[in-house]
Amino acid sequence: MSAIVLMLVGLGGLALGFIFYSKFIAEKIYQLDPDFKTPAHEFEDGVDYVPTNKFILWGHHFTSVAGAAPIVGPAVAVIWGWGPAFLWVILGTIFFAGVHDFGAIWASARNKAKSMGALTGDVVSARARSIFMIVIFLVLLMVNAVFAVVIAGLLISYPSAVLPVWGIILVALLIGQLIYRQKMNLMAVSIFGVIALYALIFIGPSVPLEMPSEVGFLSGTATWIIILFAYAFVASMLPVWVLLQPRDYINGIQLFIGLGVMYLAVLLLNPSMVAPMVNESVPEGTPSMIPLLFVTIACGAISGFHGLVSSGTTSKQLNKETDARFVGYFGAVGEGTLALAAIIAATAGFATLAEWESLYASFGAGGVGAFVEGGAYIISGGLGLSQEVSATLLAVMACLFAGTTMDTGVRLQRYIFQEWGQIYGIDWMKKNIPATVLAVGACMLLAFGAGGPDGDGGMLIWPLFGTTNQLLAGLTLLVISVMLVRLGRPMIYTLVPLVFLLVMTISALLVQLVDFYNDGNWFLLFLDVVVLVAAILVALECTSTLMRLRREAKTQES
Template sequence: MSASILIIVSICAFFLAYLTYGAFLAKKLGLDPTKQTPAHSRRDGVDYIPARAPVLLGHHFASIAGAAPIIGPVTAAAFGWVPVALWIIFGGIFIGAVHDFTSLVASVRHGGRSIGEIINDNVGPTGKRLFGIFAWLTLVLIIAVFAIVIANTFVAVPAAASASTLFMIIAIIFGFTIYRGNASLAVSSIVGVALLIVAIWLGNMFPLALSFNIWVVVLFIYAFVASVTPVWILLQPRDYLNSFLLYGMIAGALVGLLISNPTIQLPAYTGFKTGLGYLFPVLFVTVACGAISGFHSLVASGTTAKQLDKETDARVIGYGGMLIECVLATIAIITAAVLLQDNYVEAMKSGGPVALFSAGVGGFLTKLGLSQQVGTSFAALVVSAFALTTLDTATRLARFIFQEFFTEVKQDSQDAVSSAKGGVLSNMFVGTGISVFLGALLALSGEWNKIWPIFGSANQLLAALALLAVSVWLARMGKDNSFTKYPMVFMFLVTLSALGITIMQTLNAGNYLLMIIAVLLFILAVVLAYLANVALKDAASGQNTIGA
């Protein structure tokens, strides 16, 4: 089969889904362009600030599309390319994009607060506390791991460190130009992208070589500063400009792929059980970003909801942004699928999924006149740039969740927060400092290795809980929630099955720390599902119904 057919069919499916199912969801959610969003009603110049749709899409897309939509599909190709492609297409359209879109809208309707606060309002304070602890610990783990990944990348490729540093300087200038100089977004974008290209060239000319430990310290200092700095100064403009690198890589790979028109060589299906485990549930926790990822709900309800200018922008940013990531995931599976089985296995052993993907994209870019080396290096640089985006976004999200956990919020209506009280632990600097300190401790001690294997299940549990929160919220307003409820049930089945298998495997292997964590996550999922079921029954019987 031609790889061109797969990518064309996928893109057509995503485009039609946006026009039809995306419009259906927008109608069900009752998006109102005249309704004031938290970016306006709670504008504080730090976290809450309205952003134009293209800028916010760039920020949101850069935050959710790190290395995961590449690593997951390439790794899961061990099951064959057909199961992976089907999960990306159907999972992305009917579960992942719905999850991102509805999480964003639900957060906007709750004053730009997180999924944990939505659970608090619709399920109860116990649910909020359990979710808050779980989500914060997951983010601390992400912070630790991505700091290590980036530090290793900077040590191995000093040019990437120089380019990334220059990217930040360009982003700050861009932010002041747009928000303080009222410059044209189109003109500033063209100049900004041109400067990014110059930064890549200068990075190769003047590589910045530091030791691993120094980079780890520098990265955590950067993460702290980025988390408390007004979003318009660094985070938003840097993510927006960086998104053009990813757009460019995707576009170049697509054109090169269509020109080269490679044949899919990998087996369509290798069997229900492989070296990775059983197809169900392993496929569905391995391919997270690119199909559905709980981390996206934290981004949507953490940073994106606080910057949404109009409710109607949520469709292109939440639903559309996820579908663009699905395109990236489809390209990723194609880079593996065009290899023979033996070559795929060898590539995974020698370089891993990111190296395989970078080499594959580099091959497609040769059709545009670039050398294999330049194309591969460009793809690797783009991936590392978005790993850095994930680091600072995760730190900011950890700060939000930490603050909310120790803050009492009083809400007069579904849409307006009237007052909030909290002690010293609700201070942004304290929340950021504790999150960064524990992340650094985990990174430098090497203890993250012991718990990282369970991250896939934890991430998909986040997705199930986000869908749970939205489902209860919709039910309590008397609205149809079938489009979130059934995906929620599926994700709970996936998560509980994966955790059950992990418990048995770790028990047999004597890895008791991982087993205990898996058991705790299993209990957490069951307790929250029970609380949600009670809330859903109350809503069905007409008790405690909230007006729209």
């Protein structure tokens, strides 16, 4: 089968979802009000609460959620065949992710930009809030610790990507000044930023910057991890307009350009889908597709981390409530296009089926490497760029999105500590610097305390990321559903996705529980039980609240 067919069907479906389904959700379910005073105006402080142009805010939101996960998940899940991965990405984006991300922004903005964890205390119960915030903390800890390892690995493997990855920070700082201080035209600034970024990408292969294999007593990877967390510490405390917004905005533009290059190359090269539509001869040890497919592909179909970004940073910058549809739903569509590109690169970016099977010889193979190498094969063949430049382009894309996600993740983790300080009356924890020290310190403790001198401790708990992340998405949909019931609006459009997610996620947790027990992995077994118990408790709390509200509504009707 031609990859062009998959591309056109996928992009067409995503476009129709945004045009029609998101419009229906905005008008009939969330009922957006253009005159509603958003928290960005109510609490404007020039640091976290900043009314923002919807295109710039879309760039922040999209690139914060579109980290390495929408590349890694699909590029791993195609081991079951490209068909199931494709269906889950397209249908999940339209009916699950768009509604979830959009809804989390709306719910948070309607409640003074509170995070989903804090919001749970208002709409469900204080007990549910406490449990929910523990799950949120675990997800952020996993994301920040693991993405540092992913970025470090890419910078080691692709030294040609080092210059553009770090150079874009200077470009973003300049863009922030030009937009907010100099009030320059957004289009002119955007063109400048794109030219500067792509100039760095093309210069990168000529100026490769390699980290020594050992820096004192640290490995090269560990050195990069420390540098990344030092950067994240500073970046997470800067006003959002200085670095976070402009960096995310220009990254959002470059992703669409990069995807445009990728899809144009598909049209010109017309590669075949080398991998099978449904793989009936998976390698030994590969788990069952159901339920594992639905937690292996999280970002790109639906992801609980998106709800943290939506209610953590995005809702604080929402200029008009009506912007939530474009920022939230279209942000999910953008990530769906990235996941679709990852599926095509990881299944059509190989010369033969034998070559594909040699890479996918075990479950967990593929990932970012399959995306970069497979995508480079398609781009170099379709557009005539060198393999090295093509690989650099895609490696930079993966690094930049993992980096922006990490920036936002550390900021969100700081918010969690500050909210704990607010809830439990710990005054010093409410302040930016102590809360950021705790956020970065927790990540570093996991990275080096559990992982030793290589700093890869985050990888120890990464097997639980998929299930914990999807659990978080289901619980976010539960909170949104409770809000809809309180407002007397239909909740079927959030209820169906959340029931599906909770069933699949709890099933996956049980499967993993057995695997961890059989492998004697008691640490992950313990964490699995903690997450499973948390899922059941919060689900019971929310279900009880939903049933009570529905009974009250029926009583009032009668």
